[in-house]
Amino acid sequence: MSHCSPADANLDRNDVPRIAMIGQPNTGKSMLYNRITGASAYVGNWPGITVSLSNARVNLGGRTLEFVDLPGIYDLEGFSEDETVVANFLKTYPVDLVVIVINASQIDRQILMPLQIKQLGLPAVVMLNMADEARKNAIEIDTETLSARVGLPVHLISAKYGEGYPDAIASVDKVLSARADTPPIYADYDALRETLMTEETLAETLSGAVFYPEIPPQTIAQKLDRFLLHPVFGLPLFFAVMLLVFYIVWAIGLPSQGWVGAITDWIQNRILEPVLGLGPAWLQNFVINGIWLGVATVASFVPLIMLFFFCMAAVEDLGYLSRAAYLMDTWMRRIGLDGRSFVMQMMGFGCNVPALMGTRVMRSQPLRLLSMLIIPFSLCSARLAVFVFIIAAVFPPAQGPLVLFSFYVISFAAAFLAAAIFSRSKQFKNTEPFVLELPPYRVPTLRQVWLRGYGELREFLRRATNFIIIGTIAVWFLTNFPTNATGLDTWGGQLGELLQPVMAPIGINPYLTLALIFGFIAKEVVIGSLSTIYAMSAGLVAHQIGLTVSPAAAYSFCLFCLLYTPCLTTVATVKAESRSWGFMIFP
Amino acid sequence: MSNDPTLETLREGRIVSLESLQPGESGIVEIVEAGSFENGLSVRLRALGLSSTHQVSMVRRAWFGGPLVVRAGKATEIAIRRTEAELVKVRKIQD
Numbered sequence: 168m169s170h171c172s173p174a175d176a177n178l179d180r181n182d183v184p185r186i187a188m189i190g191q192p193n194t195g196k197s198m199l200y201n202r203i204t205g206a207s208a209y210v211g212n213w214p215g216i217t218v219s220l221s222n223a224r225v226n227l228g229g230r231t232l233e234f235v236d237l238p239g240i241y242d243l244e245g246f247s248e249d250e251t252v253v254a255n256f257l258k259t260y261p262v263d264l265v266v267i268v269i270n271a272s273q274i275d276r277q278i279l280m281p282l283q284i285k286q287l288g289l290p291a292v293v294m295l296n297m298a299d300e301a302r303k304n305a306i307e308i309d310t311e312t313l314s315a316r317v318g319l320p321v322h323l324i325s326a327k328y329g330e331g332y333p334d335a336i337a338s339v340d341k342v343l344s345a346r347a348d349t350p351p352i353y354a355d356y357d358a359l360r361e362t363l364m365t366e367e368t369l370a371e372t373l374s375g376a377v378f379y380p381e382i383p384p385q386t387i388a389q390k391l392d393r394f395l396l397h398p399v400f401g402l403p404l405f406f407a408v409m410l411l412v413f414y415i416v417w418a419i420g421l422p423s424q425g426w427v428g429a430i431t432d433w434i435q436n437r438i439l440e441p442v443l444g445l446g447p448a449w450l451q452n453f454v455i456n457g458i459w460l461g462v463a464t465v466a467s468f469v470p471l472i473m474l475f476f477f478c479m480a481a482v483e484d485l486g487y488l489s490r491a492a493y494l495m496d497t498w499m500r501r502i503g504l505d506g507r508s509f510v511m512q513m514m515g516f517g518c519n520v521p522a523l524m525g526t527r528v529m530r531s532q533p534l535r536l537l538s539m540l541i542i543p544f545s546l547c548s549a550r551l552a553v554f555v556f557i558i559a560a561v562f563p564p565a566q567g568p569l570v571l572f573s574f575y576v577i578s579f580a581a582a583f584l585a586a587a588i589f590s591r592s593k594q595f596k597n598t599e600p601f602v603l604e605l606p607p608y609r610v611p612t613l614r615q616v617w618l619r620g621y622g623e624l625r626e627f628l629r630r631a632t633n634f635i636i637i638g639t640i641a642v643w644f645l646t647n648f649p650t651n652a653t654g655l656d657t658w659g660g661q662l663g664e665l666l667q668p669v670m671a672p673i674g675i676n677p678y679l680t681l682a683l684i685f686g687f688i689a690k691e692v693v694i695g696s697l698s699t700i701y702a703m704s705a706g707l708v709a710h711q712i713g714l715t716v717s718p719a720a721a722y723s724f725c726l727f728c729l730l731y732t733p734c735l736t737t738v739a740t741v742k743a744e745s746r747s748w749g750f751m752i753f754p
Numbered sequence: 755m756s757n758d759p760t761l762e763t764l765r766e767g768r769i770v771s772l773e774s775l776q777p778g779e780s781g782i783v784e785i786v787e788a789g790s791f792e793n794g795l796s797v798r799l800r801a802l803g804l805s806s807t808h809q810v811s812m813v814r815r816a817w818f819g820g821p822l823v824v825r826a827g828k829a830t831e832i833a834i835r836r837t838e839a840e841l842v843k844v845r846k847i848q849d
């Protein structure tokens with residue numbers, strides 16, 4: 168459920184002051200980073216969202232600064248892959264300032280990080296984030312006393328609502344001005360290793376500066392969890408919520424395709440055809456049938472994909488995903504995985520690639536490999552588009568959401584089956600403890616949900632335009648040559664025919680076979696190429712398929728599309744993340 | 755051996771594993787054993803506020819051998835597997 172292949176930060180230059188944001192997972196670093204830089208880094212209520220670095224340059228008080236959003240880490244001395252990323256970063260790249268982000272309610276334990284940063288010898292400003300939640304928990308923090316104790320500026324802020332933010336930024340500016348002529352600093356890990364931080368150190372730092380209420384007020388989470396984490400009804404309830412998401416997407420998303428279709432048809436009839444009519448006929452054929460129809464088909468999915476991710480962003484930001492990990496762990500444990508693998512699979516709904524990268528939070532290599540093995544089964548947005556297209560064409564409207572939901576169930580079932588089989592091998596023996604923080608429920612803001620939905624959409628389109636044009640052009644060539652042939656006599660038709668002995672028994676006709684072959688590049692190509700193969704606009708293709716393809720064959724087509732192979736980018740990522748070719752060809 | 759104070763308290767039944775607490779019961783963490791995790795478990799738990807001298811209470815227990823939810827320190831809820839919770843020894847707070 169996140170952006171495809173987030174680019175690793177480009178960090179070779181150090182011509183402007185560099186500021187690193189650091190903190191435990193889920194403390195709101197990305198949200199603060201977005202507020203400062205105006206960027207849209209991935210924000211989510213799930214520990215372990217940011218697994219690669221992102222950076223941005225901003226102008227603050229007449230000075231250009233570079234901010235780096237580091238992955239959340241529990242311990243500066245930890246050994247998991249994300250913790251190593253941070254340690255390596257601080258050792259390799261000198262910084263001018265560290266912004267330490269802390270969840271104010273959890274200052275009792277998170278105060279460790281400022282103390283550690285101090286040992287590393289880095290200049291820092293401490294942001295006690297989520298001031299709004301701390302207030303609800305009736306926690307009192309005297310920032311001045313605390314600041315004197317830690318020896319660093321301390322600010323109580325809310326990255327989400329903006330409270331305390333101007334002061335905090337002014338403070339960052341002040342620290343930077345004060346050390347304007349000082350060169351940036353490398354972290355001194357030896358000094359950190361030599362000092363022993365005890366519980367007493369933490370307690371002494373906080374005493375007289377932080378006051379927790381004797382009896383903590385009952386939180387909404389406690390009340391809600393009684394239902395949502397119910398030992399028997401918790402899991403069915405979760406699946407009911409997911410089913411509801413599909414109904415919403417279906418009920419609103421599907422009609423929206425018609426509107427986009429009307430727009431693209433208008434462009435084709437009023438602009439493209441008159442203009443191209445001036446040129447040779449083959450050019451018109453090539454542009455309309457080779458490129459435009461494919462592009463238009465993918466475009467018709469834009470509202471639907473956005474809607475799906477608005478819903479998913481809301482579910483995730485609410486804090487429901489960590490609960491899902493808790494609920495599922497009971498079952499995942501039995502097949503050598505843990506609850507987090509399940510959540511990674513749900514993240515794979517957007518695109519398998521970032522979900523694969525998300526497995527970096529797992530320390531045990533066997534667990535990680537096994538999780539990477541099952542993520543490609545996850546039904547990503549590209550496959551979603553294919554399925555919606557086919558299902559809407561073939562099945563009666565009332566059954567649509569259920570049929571679609573069944574594919575999600577099948578994708579999980581297939582993943583579990585694969586894991587169950589492979590976990591028997593010693594190579595995949597899980598050695599990682601399952602310990603997961605359950606964050607409080609948080610109300611998603613419209614802005615956040617919008618940013619996420621929009622981000623997913625942009626990625627979907629980026630991928631689609633990269634692959635779809637190449638894919639549909641290739642399909643066009645195969646289905647238009649030799650020049651005087653039509654239908655099954657073309658190269659493409661013959662290729663489809665060639666595979667009929669295998670595909671006919673599972674009810675897939677030569678046209679659909681050809682679409683599947685190109686689906687290996689990227690799944691978006693499947694629907695795009697269907698338009699090209701039939702040389703009709705999306706609406707007409709759907710009609711045609713509805714007439715010629717039986718529900719059973721359509722189901723079999725989708726199933727095949729789900730299971731036969733992940734797309735090229737996913738395969739490449741599996742290889743990169745697992746660092747082995749052998750593993751890549753496994754699935 | 756018989757005058758080992760830890761063993762004494764164990765016999766009195768006051769030091770128990772976190773796994774054995776019932777919802778609503780709480781204790782003070784004594785030690786986190788390594789088990790098969792080397793120090794991986796204790797380092798992660800320390801960062802989450804579940805380490806020696808800190809208070810921990812049981813919030814809920816999933817059925818079918820599923821994980822537990824415990825509250826560590828003031829405001830942190832943690833899901834933890836039973837096998838892992840078994841390694842956390844706590845001094846039970848009687849009320």
Ligand SMILES: Nc1nc2c(ncn2[C@@H]2O[C@H](COP(=O)(O)OP(=O)(O)O)[C@@H](O)[C@H]2O)c(=O)[nH]1
Pocket residue numbers: 190191192193194195196197198199209210211212213214215216217239296297298299300324325326327328484609615
């Ligand atoms: N109530 C509240 N929630 C916040 C605040 N800042 C961030 N959040 C939420 O905390 C969660 C984690 O935020 P994120 O930026 O992804 O944290 P990161 O993992 O540290 O990068 C998200 O659900 C945010 O909406 C805040 O100031 N107040």
Ligand SMILES: [Mg+2]
Pocket residue numbers: 196197198209210216217239
């Ligand atoms: Mg983040």
